[in-house]
Amino acid sequence: MTTSYKPFESITTVACISVGTIGAGWAAYFLARGFRVQAWDPAPGAEARLRALVDAAWPALTELGLAPGADKNNFSVSTDLAEAVAGVGFVQESAPEDLELKRKLLADIDAVTAEDVVIASSTSGYAMTEMATAAATPARLVVGHPFNPPYLIPLVEVVGGEATAAAAVEWASGWYDFIGKSVITMDHEVPGFIANRLQEALWREALHMINAGEATVEQIDRSITDGPGLRWPIQGPMVTFHLAGGQGGMAHMLDHFGPSLKSPWTRLDAPELTDELRNAVVAGVDEAEPRSVDELIAERDAAIIAIQKAVAQVRTNSR
Amino acid sequence: MTTSYKPFESITTVACISVGTIGAGWAAYFLARGFRVQAWDPAPGAEARLRALVDAAWPALTELGLAPGADKNNFSVSTDLAEAVAGVGFVQESAPEDLELKRKLLADIDAVTAEDVVIASSTSGYAMTEMATAAATPARLVVGHPFNPPYLIPLVEVVGGEATAAAAVEWASGWYDFIGKSVITMDHEVPGFIANRLQEALWREALHMINAGEATVEQIDRSITDGPGLRWPIQGPMVTFHLAGGQGGMAHMLDHFGPSLKSPWTRLDAPELTDELRNAVVAGVDEAEPRSVDELIAERDAAIIAIQKAVAQVRTNSR
Numbered sequence: 001m002t003t004s005y006k007p008f009e010s011i012t013t014v015a016c017i018s019v020g021t022i023g024a025g026w027a028a029y030f031l032a033r034g035f036r037v038q039a040w041d042p043a044p045g046a047e048a049r050l051r052a053l054v055d056a057a058w059p060a061l062t063e064l065g066l067a068p069g070a071d072k073n074n075f076s077v078s079t080d081l082a083e084a085v086a087g088v089g090f091v092q093e094s095a096p097e098d099l100e101l102k103r104k105l106l107a108d109i110d111a112v113t114a115e116d117v118v119i120a121s122s123t124s125g126y127a128m129t130e131m132a133t134a135a136a137t138p139a140r141l142v143v144g145h146p147f148n149p150p151y152l153i154p155l156v157e158v159v160g161g162e163a164t165a166a167a168a169v170e171w172a173s174g175w176y177d178f179i180g181k182s183v184i185t186m187d188h189e190v191p192g193f194i195a196n197r198l199q200e201a202l203w204r205e206a207l208h209m210i211n212a213g214e215a216t217v218e219q220i221d222r223s224i225t226d227g228p229g230l231r232w233p234i235q236g237p238m239v240t241f242h243l244a245g246g247q248g249g250m251a252h253m254l255d256h257f258g259p260s261l262k263s264p265w266t267r268l269d270a271p272e273l274t275d276e277l278r279n280a281v282v283a284g285v286d287e288a289e290p291r292s293v294d295e296l297i298a299e300r301d302a303a304i305i306a307i308q309k310a311v312a313q314v315r316t317n318s319r
Numbered sequence: 320m321t322t323s324y325k326p327f328e329s330i331t332t333v334a335c336i337s338v339g340t341i342g343a344g345w346a347a348y349f350l351a352r353g354f355r356v357q358a359w360d361p362a363p364g365a366e367a368r369l370r371a372l373v374d375a376a377w378p379a380l381t382e383l384g385l386a387p388g389a390d391k392n393n394f395s396v397s398t399d400l401a402e403a404v405a406g407v408g409f410v411q412e413s414a415p416e417d418l419e420l421k422r423k424l425l426a427d428i429d430a431v432t433a434e435d436v437v438i439a440s441s442t443s444g445y446a447m448t449e450m451a452t453a454a455a456t457p458a459r460l461v462v463g464h465p466f467n468p469p470y471l472i473p474l475v476e477v478v479g480g481e482a483t484a485a486a487a488v489e490w491a492s493g494w495y496d497f498i499g500k501s502v503i504t505m506d507h508e509v510p511g512f513i514a515n516r517l518q519e520a521l522w523r524e525a526l527h528m529i530n531a532g533e534a535t536v537e538q539i540d541r542s543i544t545d546g547p548g549l550r551w552p553i554q555g556p557m558v559t560f561h562l563a564g565g566q567g568g569m570a571h572m573l574d575h576f577g578p579s580l581k582s583p584w585t586r587l588d589a590p591e592l593t594d595e596l597r598n599a600v601v602a603g604v605d606e607a608e609p610r611s612v613d614e615l616i617a618e619r620d621a622a623i624i625a626i627q628k629a630v631a632q633v634r635t636n637s638r
Contacts, residue, residue, distance in 0.1 A: 148562070148563065153546060153547075153550075154545040154546075155545040182546075184541060186538075190534075194528065194539060195543065195547055197528065198521050198525060198543065198547075199556070199559075201523065202520050202556055204520065206557065209516065214509045215505075215513045219503050222474070222501060222555065223474060223476070223503055223555070224514065224551050224556060225551065225552055225554065226473040226474040227466045227474035227514040228514055229551030229552045230626055231619060232543050232544065232552075234619055234623070234626070235615070235619055235622075236541065236542070236543040237521055237539065237543060238536045239540055239615065240518075241522065242615070243467070243616060243619065246340060250601045254601065296558065297562060299633060300562065302633045303552070303553035303633040304553070306633050307549055307630065309629070310626050310628070314618060314621045314622040318621060
């Protein structure tokens with residue numbers, strides 16, 4: 001039997017299961033796109049925290065443009081899973097990264113959700129193959145991995161597990177695209193997906209340099225913000241290196257610089273996370289950035305909007 | 320004897336030695352900052368190419384704000400080194416990345432340049448210790464490594480060689496700061512400096528994913544431009560991970576995610592640059608980005624300006 005999933009246009013309500021930073025960020029995004037959100041979270045104070053995050057995100061979302069009928073109060077919070085998924089057209093699970101917890105939760109969600117509804121997990125660390133083992137209907141379980149904050153960063157990486165139906169992966173990709181996300185559909189599971197692998201590679205090298213006393217936290221961050229980071233919202237690493245090849249482009253670059261891939265520019269293994277390295281990194285961050293996490297989040301969000309607007313304007317002008 | 324280098328305020332003219340993409344980019348920047356530029360380049364057509372690059376960069380530089388008296392025609396191109404460095408207060412060498420060529424050229428520049436002038440090399444690949452071996456006065460030779468395009472990206476990494484005087488490194492850092500650059504002064508030579516090591520780590524992982532068929536060129540670029548790349552102009556990788564720790568910040572992040580440093584998210588060695596990988600990367604770039612190099616450069620430059628303005632505005636508003 002092939003299940004037909006819901007037509008995107010028919011969906012008015014979505015469920016956000018577990019509304020920590022990521023789940024609440026998803027809820028804010030869905031509200032801004034005009035959906036009703038039914039949240040589930042058993043933690044005490046979950047509703048107040050969700051409301052606080054939505055309130056904090058709303059000015060940014062308003063600036064980016066709300067969908068007709070969007071209402072930041074159009075949500076409910078329940079501690080009853082069946083109540084949270086009743087009548088929804090889509091489920092986004094964003095529980096803490098704990099394999100056993102996710103396995104059980106996805107099975108529980110699956111058991112109470114209508115069969116024509118796709119259920120996506122925000123996991124950044126697990127493959128759906130290992131998370132879906134307890135679910136009765138693994139065919140409709142997919143990973144829909146967002147980036148923080150999910151209400152501003154467009155990227156969503158979509159991938160299924162071994163038991164996921166191709167139609168569910170296709171539906172989820174189409175759905176995220178329909179609601180305005182930038183979707184990357186992967187055809188098989190790769191730990192860390194794509195963007196996190198790239199970030200992780202950079203992060204490891206940063207830790208190595210701090211460990212070796214070659215750079216401070218402040219220098220590492222400024223080397224990106226005032227250097228290649230200024231290019232990355234408009235051109236990714238591949239086109240960046242394409243331009244490094246001059247008029248000869250990527251072909252010239254690879255033929256000319258290929259041998260330096262072999263040079264010892266990066267370390268070949270992850271550094272040991274000793275107490276010393278851990279403390280040096282923490283102290284370095286405190287020294288480089290004395291402002292509070294909330295202040296940094298507000299500045300980051302304002303910048304992401306301004307950068308997206310700037311890049312969109314430039315793209316419109318240059319095409 | 321300790322040489323006193325020139326007071327920054329007294330400098331009106333600088334020499335740009337070799338004006339390919341990087342050297343001409345430096346020349347455009349110096350012109351925009353109100354300096355006279357004396358270029359040296361023995362290649363046929365060098366003057367026309369320099370003029371073309373300065374003309375192309377000038378609207379962007381005008382938008383960012385020209386120094387009083389800035390004149391895009393205030394340059395000369397010579398094939399005589401002594402003529403190019405006569406009367407200048409600073410020399411920026413940007414010859415092709417060829418160790419023997421740079422060794423000889425730096426010795427030749429050193430031989431004809433007044434002793435109170437610091438000479439910087441734009442090299443991205445060599446240590447000054449290995450480049451300065453033929454020079455009579457290695458004490459005033461430093462690396463001043465820019466990012467492409469040098470007329471827009473603020474970052475300059477400054478480091479001396481074993482024979483470089485600390486005073487020359489200090490002078491060069493102060494000078495680049497004086498002319499509006501974001502300076503990172505390194506206290507010892509590290510291959511690739513800082514930002515390129517970070518870029519290189521990311522680039523290697525991207526090549527691995529293409530090699531393994533896990534991601535396309537287009538997916539890799541979009542995973543950055545629509546994902547973490549939107550955060551990097553405002554917050555570097557360290558503060559990004561600081562925020563990934565929630566209110567607990569970097570300490571929580573390291574204590575919570577530290578073990579995953581050991582996970583196999585990134586490969587431990589550089590991929591072999593086989594013809595197959597080389598061709599797949601080149602074809603992938605052509606497919607992902609059919610526009611010409613010139614069109615991409617124009618779009619990149621416009622975006623860098625818009626992003627810098629957006630980020631500066633946000634920083635002003637949030638502090």
